[in-house]
Amino acid sequence: MMRQSAWRQITGPELWMGLFALALTLSLTMAEHMDQRQALQISPVLHRHKREWLWNNLYVEEERPTDKEYYLGKLKSTKSRNNTHYVIKGEGANTIFKVDEKGDIYVAERLDREKKSKYVLSAQLFNSINELMEEGEFVILVTDINDNDPVFTKSFNASIKERSKRGTKVIEVTATDEDDPTTANGELAYTLLEGGDFFNIDSTTGMITTKYEELDRETQSSYVVVVQAQDLRGLKQGGTATTSVTIAVNDINDNIATFSTSSYVFSVKEDMKMGHRIDTIVLVDRDEIQNKDPVFSIAPPSDIFEMECSQIKDGNLVLKQGLDYETKSSHTFFVHVKEKHLTLPADNKDNPLIKAKVTIQVIDVDEQPEFSKSIYNFNVTEEMMVNNIGIVSARDPDKANKAIRYSIEDKDSPIGINPITGQLFTARKLDRELVAKHMLQVKAKEEPNGLESFVNVNILVIDINDNKPELSIEEIYVCENDMAGTVIGTISATDKDDNLPAFSFTSVKPNANFSVMDNYNNTSNIVLKHGGFRLEDSRDYVIEIGISDGGRPLMSSITSLPIKVCRCDNKRIHTQCKAAQLKMGVSVHALIAILLCILTILVIVILIAMRKRHQKDALVTLGKSEIHEQLVTYDEEGGGEMDTNGYDVSILTSARNDSSMSMRQGPSLYAMVKKPQTACKGDMAVMIEVKKDEADHDRDGIPYDTLHIYGYEGPESLAGSLSSLDSSSTGSNLDYDFLNDWGPRFRTLAELYGVDGSEGSDSTY
Numbered sequence: 001m002m003r004q005s006a007w008r009q010i011t012g013p014e015l016w017m018g019l020f021a022l023a024l025t026l027s028l029t030m031a032e033h034m035d036q037r038q039a040l041q042i043s044p045v046l047h048r049h050k051r052e053w054l055w056n057n058l059y060v061e062e063e064r065p066t067d068k069e070y071y072l073g074k075l076k077s078t079k080s081r082n083n084t085h086y087v088i089k090g091e092g093a094n095t096i097f098k099v100d101e102k103g104d105i106y107v108a109e110r111l112d113r114e115k116k117s118k119y120v121l122s123a124q125l126f127n128s129i130n131e132l133m134e135e136g137e138f139v140i141l142v143t144d145i146n147d148n149d150p151v152f153t154k155s156f157n158a159s160i161k162e163r164s165k166r167g168t169k170v171i172e173v174t175a176t177d178e179d180d181p182t183t184a185n186g187e188l189a190y191t192l193l194e195g196g197d198f199f200n201i202d203s204t205t206g207m208i209t210t211k212y213e214e215l216d217r218e219t220q221s222s223y224v225v226v227v228q229a230q231d232l233r234g235l236k237q238g239g240t241a242t243t244s245v246t247i248a249v250n251d252i253n254d255n256i257a258t259f260s261t262s263s264y265v266f267s268v269k270e271d272m273k274m275g276h277r278i279d280t281i282v283l284v285d286r287d288e289i290q291n292k293d294p295v296f297s298i299a300p301p302s303d304i305f306e307m308e309c310s311q312i313k314d315g316n317l318v319l320k321q322g323l324d325y326e327t328k329s330s331h332t333f334f335v336h337v338k339e340k341h342l343t344l345p346a347d348n349k350d351n352p353l354i355k356a357k358v359t360i361q362v363i364d365v366d367e368q369p370e371f372s373k374s375i376y377n378f379n380v381t382e383e384m385m386v387n388n389i390g391i392v393s394a395r396d397p398d399k400a401n402k403a404i405r406y407s408i409e410d411k412d413s414p415i416g417i418n419p420i421t422g423q424l425f426t427a428r429k430l431d432r433e434l435v436a437k438h439m440l441q442v443k444a445k446e447e448p449n450g451l452e453s454f455v456n457v458n459i460l461v462i463d464i465n466d467n468k469p470e471l472s473i474e475e476i477y478v479c480e481n482d483m484a485g486t487v488i489g490t491i492s493a494t495d496k497d498d499n500l501p502a503f504s505f506t507s508v509k510p511n512a513n514f515s516v517m518d519n520y521n522n523t524s525n526i527v528l529k530h531g532g533f534r535l536e537d538s539r540d541y542v543i544e545i546g547i548s549d550g551g552r553p554l555m556s557s558i559t560s561l562p563i564k565v566c567r568c569d570n571k572r573i574h575t576q577c578k579a580a581q582l583k584m585g586v587s588v589h590a591l592i593a594i595l596l597c598i599l600t601i602l603v604i605v606i607l608i609a610m611r612k613r614h615q616k617d618a619l620v621t622l623g624k625s626e627i628h629e630q631l632v633t634y635d636e637e638g639g640g641e642m643d644t645n646g647y648d649v650s651i652l653t654s655a656r657n658d659s660s661m662s663m664r665q666g667p668s669l670y671a672m673v674k675k676p677q678t679a680c681k682g683d684m685a686v687m688i689e690v691k692k693d694e695a696d697h698d699r700d701g702i703p704y705d706t707l708h709i710y711g712y713e714g715p716e717s718l719a720g721s722l723s724s725l726d727s728s729s730t731g732s733n734l735d736y737d738f739l740n741d742w743g744p745r746f747r748t749l750a751e752l753y754g755v756d757g758s759e760g761s762d763s764t765y
Contacts, residue, residue: 058105058140062113063147072140075103075123083128090121090137097121097140113142114178144180149239150188150229151176159248162217163343164210170199173206175229175241189234193242195225203234208245217249218286218347253291254343256352257283257313259335263357266317270325271365278305281315281356283337286347289313293340298333305360307335317358325364326399332359368453369394369404369444376442376457378424382432383466389424392417392457394444403447413440415459424457432461433496463498465551470494471559476526477577478533478541479568486528488514491561493522493547502550507543508558514543526563533565535578541565685752 058073075086085101088094096109097119118141125134158171179185190206192199198215201208208225225245232238259281266279285292289312296307296315304323308316315335337354339346346352371394378390396402406422408415415438416427422442430438438459445452476489493503505524507516517525526543541563548556566574739750 058138059143060107060111060140062111062142062145064107064110066108066110069098069106069108072097072105072107075099075105075138077103077125077134077136079125079134081127084125084133087124087126088121089124091119092140093121099123111142113144113180114148117142117144117180144183144185146179146185146232146237146239148178148185148231150231150241152227152229152241152243156227156243156245157248158208158245159250160210160215161250162215162252163213163254164215166210166213168210170208170210170247171245173201173208173227173229173243173245175206175243177231177239179231184232184235186231187233188229188231189238191228191230191234193226193228195223195245195247198223199225199247201225201227208247215249216347217251218255221249223247223249251288251291252343253287253293253339253341254347255286256339256342256346256348256354257285257292257294257337258348258353259337259356260284260353261356262353263359265359265361267361267363268319268323269363269365270323271367272319272323274319274322276319278317278319278360280310281307281317281335281358283314285313293342294337295340297336299336300333302331302333304331305333323362324397325362326397329362329364330360331362332357334358364398366451367397368451369446370397371444371453371455374455376455377460378457379460379462380426380430381462382430382464384426385429386426389415389426389459392422392424392442392444392455394422394453394455396446396450402450404444405447407443407445409441409443409454414438415440415457417442424459430459430461432463432498433467436461465497465499465549465553465555467496468555468557469501469503469547469549470557471545471547471561473559473561476561477564477566477574478528479566479572479574480533480535481531481568482528482533482572483531484528486531487517487525488528488563489526490519491524491526491545493549495549495551495555497549497551499549499551504548504550506546506548508546509544511543513541514563516543516545526561535565535567535576537565688752 060072064070075088080103086099086103088097088099088105092109096107096111098106098108100106103123118139120137120139122135122137124132127133152173152175156171156173160168160170173190175188175190177186177188181187189203190201191203192201192208196211198211199208200211206227206229208227223246225247226242227245228240228242230238230240260283264279264281268278272278283292283294285294292313294309294313294315296309298305298307302320304319304321306318306320308318310316315337317335335356335358371392376390376392380386380389392406394404394406396404404422405419406417407419408417414426414428414430416425417423418425422444438461440457440459441454442457443452443454470493472492472494474489474491476491478486478488482488491505493501493505495501495503501522503522504520505516505518507514511529513529515527515529517527519525524545543561543563545559545561546556547559548554564577566577568574736750736753739746739753
């Protein structure tokens with residue numbers, strides 16, 4: 001860094017230092033010139049030439065004040081005369097550096113060596129008529145002064161392992177100084193202002209090293225040292241700079257992992273699942289987790305418990321086998337811990353706690369019933385009722401030892417179980433050919449309403465010989481050109497039973513055309529007795545085959561095997577065949593069942609047809625006698641109960657006079673009826689009573705309401721009549737006299753339906 005007004009601030013010793021440097025430089029230059037002159041005088045070969053310029057380099061001190069131009073030096077030449085003058089050119093010529101006619105050089109500006117330390121110029125000598133007499137080059141060197149302080153250009157951080165040996169290199173700290181490095185101004189010396197108790201620093205290189213071996217991360221994990229850089233080789237007059245260096249101490253495994261206490265007690269339920277963690281035993285270790293390396297062991301060795309290392313390097317106590325409170329309610333053992341890759345001696349080497357006593361207290365819980373086996377397998381012979389297939393047993397593992405009740409979850413299972421003893425039995429016969437293996441689940445439940453558990457039971461059905469052999473029919477035909485003794489086909493049989501079959505084949509009835517030759521390998525050949533078969537022959541050929549399976553009990557069957565006649569080529573490949581009539585044996589019971597089914601279907605069809613026809617006739621009859629009368633009409637809206645002129649009773653009169661009510665062509669009754677001018681209340685009551693009497697005694701008549709007619713919905717409708725007149729009025733217990741109490745509006749209705757005392761109590765209106 002450039003110092004401001006450095007020249008004015010130079011102290012006495014600094015000034016003498018600068019003058020000493022300048023004198024030293026000039027002395028070296030003069031010695032160089034003397035050496036050159038002596039070499040020229042001694043050498044017999046070289047001839048001395050007269051030097052024209054009497055100078056080489058000029059020196060100027062940086063940062064010298066330039067309040068006015070100051071003298072630097074003089075240009076000298078052997079050709080210089082009174083009428084000659086000098087001119088300079090080059091870097092800073094006539095601006096920084098100026099020359100007069102006599103060759104005196106002056107400095108006009110302040111110089112900074114750190115910006116430019118050397119100026120190269122050329123000097124020219126001219127005569128009075130401005131002719132160039134001589135030209136040469138010279139250099140002006142800017143000498144350094146201590147005007148810049150050292151600078152640390154970056155921050156420094158380092159790390160070192162704890163317990164490192166003395167003199168271990170940590171980090172090299174360097175600073176820079178813009179002053180001339182070849183002089184004391186640019187030479188730096190390093191010292192530690194802080195941290196010297198644990199670290200050293202090289203004064204020349206700035207390398208920091210450990211001073212002792214007692215670095216302990218657990219005591220102090222980092223250090224901050226302050227480094228000072230000073231120029232002038234560390235003299236008090238030199239400029240200084242400081243920086244802080246953070247040194248982190250890295251951890252190593254130098255502490256033994258220990259238990260926090262000498263004994264642990266854990267409570268565990270007896271139904272805890274195997275492989276679950278019981279609890280965690282936390283270790284005490286001052287090292288960082290990446291350097292913790294504990295190893296656990298249990299003494300004496302246990303098959304029930306084990307120790308595992310957790311993710312944070314603590315000890316997980318894990319259950320390996322199931323616990324049983326009733327067998328053992330408490331477990332005690334010791335857990336040991338040790339460290340791998342431990343740096344010795346350990347910091348805590350004195351009496352570390354590496355052994356702890358562990359006590360497991362088992363807590364009793366209500367447990368499910370336990371079966372004597374994890375799975376049960378039994379065998380049952382098919383087609384037999386078995387009372388004792390086997391026993392499924394379970395017990396209550398708790399001290400209460402509750403009674404167990406057994407059941408089978410599948411209610412449709414063919415296997416039953418005794419709820420008290422657990423004995424299995426067949427609820428119905430088993431058929432191996434339908435289901436060869438039954439798998440069921442038995443439930444055991446503590447009485448009365450306790451826990452329950454399940455077990456799988458497999459019932460393997462043992463086969464018996466209860467199925468008849470069946471003929472495996474292939475295409476068998478006889479060719480027209482077949483000769484006697486020709487094997488026209490081979491037959492075999494199958495059996496649903498599991499036993500190894502030993503089929504034998506026979507011809508049930510003597511057959512003039514074919515014979516059965518048993519091969520004694522569960523097959524048989526059909527052999528032709530004679531030739532001469534023709535395709536034009538209308539007869540069908542059938543052979544009755546008897547098959548026996550050779551089992552116990554012996555099962556046999558008879559099958560009709562049709563044989564067709566074909567026209568074949570020389571290789572006995574048929575080209576044209578007559579279809580043979582398939583005659584398979586059908587039992588009498590099957591025929592009877594088929595006939596009964598057919599008869600039942602016919603009877604049902606006939607009954608349905610008769611019912612539909614009866615309904616249709618009834619609808620037609622009703623349609624023919626259907627009469628639509630409008631018994632109540634109103635001349636205007638809202639005639640009300642007092643509108644007696646609204647009743648059209650002529651149609652009732654005509655209906656009563658003509659009981660036939662036959663359908664006839666012509667205008668409808670509604671068109672023919674004319675509304676009378678007046679109506680008598682007494683005539684209306686009489687007519688209603690007559691109509692009711694007719695409806696009560698006419699079983700075939702269509703019922704009609706007294707005041708309104710709800711006609712039949714039509715012959716195609718399934719809905720019946722809505723009329724209420726089909727019920728007899730003589731059985732009515734209703735008394736309509738209470739309508740008189742409702743006011744004048746209901747008095748007319750009460751008169752219509754009230755009881756007429758003159759006619760007795762048998763008539764109700």
